[in-house]
Amino acid sequence: MSNGNNAPDARAAEEARAIRPDRDDSAKYGVEGCCVRTFWAVVETDGTLVRGRNVARVARLEDGVYEVVFTSDVSEGVFVATIGRPGIATEPPGEITVALRCCLASPEENKGVWVDTHDSNGRLADRAFHLVVHTH
Template sequence: MSESSSAQAKHSADEQPPASAAPDEVGAEFVPATSAGMPPTAQTFFAVVTAGGALVRGFGVVSSARLSTGTYQVVFSHDVTGSAYIGTLGLPGNVGTSPSGEIAVVGRSGVANGVFVQTFTSAGAAADRAFHLAVLS
């Protein structure tokens, strides 16, 4: 490979590939951002919950509860059925290390403003784990 083609290959690997959106999608109307950078209709809620189900802190969150081993319900102040739910295992404070494991989040059946959370060991067994939950609406 010549020096110029090597440099060209390296340069193209550092760039994003061309947009794959159709030309009419690229120029489509969108909801304008506010001065804070978010669309005026955007809402972000969060909750930090202990392994025992206690709510430590949050925004837009009403309550949290441990339902059984590794299963929790988190209730927010707004309908979150059309939202994205993002969960991660993590301690509620700033001391210690979180045990390894897995987390699954989904809307709470029958509760429009709720999220159902399940936590597991790395082997997939239900286990109580502290977690952080974000809801993007």
């Protein structure tokens, strides 16, 4: 859809304007410029909190299943986790998944993150991990 000189033709330009979010939607896409809060935890294989920021508590619920509860609501945040030792050694390879922790009672409601760690074959297995949450 070009007029031959690398400039879009009028129809292509109109289509591009039609699919671009208008400026009134900027807050919906996180263009607020203010007040990102960070929560993080480094957790040992047995569920012990090694270090962190804004962490209320951590628990190992069963093999490879953990909950990390923070001091404030994280339900609108982004959760990023990686398998890794808290020190200089490396953790055995595996996989990690995260989600908002369901069904915690008040006053912990919406403050928890569910973390599952797996071995390389996909079986639940204890792994040390690092978790970061960014929210507004």
